[in-house]
Amino acid sequence: MKYEQRLLAILLFYIIIENMGIMAFAMNTGFSTESISEDKQKKILDYLNITLLEEEPKNMPIKCFDINENGIFAIGAERFEQKKIAVYDNKGVFLYGIKFNDSGTFYLELTEENKLLIYFARGNTAISVNTKGEVEEVLQIQDTSENNLYWYVVGSLKQKIGDVQYILKNDMGILNIFATSYSQIVAIDAEGNETVIFDADTTAEQVTIIIIVFIGITIFIVAFTIYIVRLIKQNKNSNTR
Numbered sequence: 577m578k579y580e581q582r583l584l585a586i587l588l589f590y591i592i593i594e595n596m597g598i599m600a601f602a603m604n605t606g607f608s609t610e611s612i613s614e615d616k617q618k619k620i621l622d623y624l625n626i627t628l629l630e631e632e633p634k635n636m637p638i639k640c641f642d643i644n645e646n647g648i649f650a651i652g653a654e655r656f657e658q659k660k661i662a663v664y665d666n667k668g669v670f671l672y673g674i675k676f677n678d679s680g681t682f683y684l685e686l687t688e689e690n691k692l693l694i695y696f697a698r699g700n701t702a703i704s705v706n707t708k709g710e711v712e713e714v715l716q717i718q719d720t721s722e723n724n725l726y727w728y729v730v731g732s733l734k735q736k737i738g739d740v741q742y743i744l745k746n747d748m749g750i751l752n753i754f755a756t757s758y759s760q761i762v763a764i765d766a767e768g769n770e771t772v773i774f775d776a777d778t779t780a781e782q783v784t785i786i787i788i789v790f791i792g793i794t795i796f797i798v799a800f801t802i803y804i805v806r807l808i809k810q811n812k813n814s815n816t817r
Contacts, residue, residue, distance in 0.1 A: 603704045605685065605693055606726045609715035612701075617714040620701060628709030629673035633660040637757030638776055642686045643735050643742050649761065650686045651774065661692060663707075668774055674709050683730040695730055733758070739766040742773070 603609065612620075636653035643649035647666030652659070661684060662673035671690065680698030687693065691712070692705045700717040717723055733744045744758035761774040 603693060603702060603713045603715060604687060605702055606729065607695070607702055607717045607723050608720060609702055609717055612714055612716050620699070620703075620714060621711060624676040624678060624703075626674055626676045626703075626705065626709065626711060629660065629662065629675055632670035633662050633673060633675075636660060636776060638744060638759065638761070639681075639757055640683045640731065641735070641742075641744060641761060642684055642730075643737060644686045644688055644690070645737060646688065647737070648686060648690055649742070649774070650684055650692060651761070651776070652682060652684050653776070654757075661694070663690060663692070664774065672707055672709065674705055683727075685730060695727075697727070740764065 633653060636655055638651050639654050640652040641649060648663065648671070649666075650661055650663045652661050654660070657677050657679050658675065659678055659682060660673060660675045663671045663686065665671055674692070678696065678698075680696060682697065683695045685693040685695075690707055694703045694705065695701070695717065696703070700719065702713075702715045702717050703711060704713040705711055735742045741764045743762050743764065745760045745762050746758055759776045760772050763771045763773050765771075
């Protein structure tokens with residue numbers, strides 16, 4: 577009997593330790609999630625190819641950001657399918673970053689331990705990455721109405737910590753209305769004073785992209801208009817015969 581009691585005690589102790597370990601590494605996210613098979617996790621990670629950045633990424637337009645209670649912030653940047661995330665301290669000093677490949681939209685959150693939670697709209701996947709660039713967890717984001725609303729939270733251009741609001745902005749004058757990415761993070765205090773806490777220095781590149789897109793749209797509209805006019809004339813000619 578004593579042997580069985582000892583065996584039961586050891587078993588219970590093992591279960592408690594295991595559960596504590598699971599809780600320690602559980603992803604703390606506002607999304608409701610569920611587990612993914614190991615095979616699917618491997619396919620996702622092989623596709624993304626997440627690796628640690630050795631140097632701070634430069635001159636990449638900002639797509640998303642987050643800031644934690646300690647003033648540590650992270651920016652998500654992209655250039656086509658190349659994605660990068662960089663984490664900075666409250667003085668704007670680069671701490672660490674990661675890079676990966678993906679053709680879809682992503683958002684991020686930064687935990688109090690400065691770990692990254694990355695959310696992929698394509699596939700509804702959540703991935704946690706530690707400060708060494710190591711993936712700790714891969715989960716499936718459930719398709720619920722609450723989760724659909726939380727996508728707007730993680731995709732917001734504004735974050736508020738205490739009395740200070742942090743927003744993504746551009747410095748391109750009237751061209752700001754055409755922008756799909758951003759170059760600055762601006763802090764606005766309770767008195768309305770603005771301070772640029774991060775500048776990606778991508779204004780010239782953004783303006784160039786906007787001009788190219790504008791020219792492309794203009795050419796398309798002109799070509800389409802010419803096509804419609806010719807089609808109308810052809811119909812009129814055929815009706816008069």
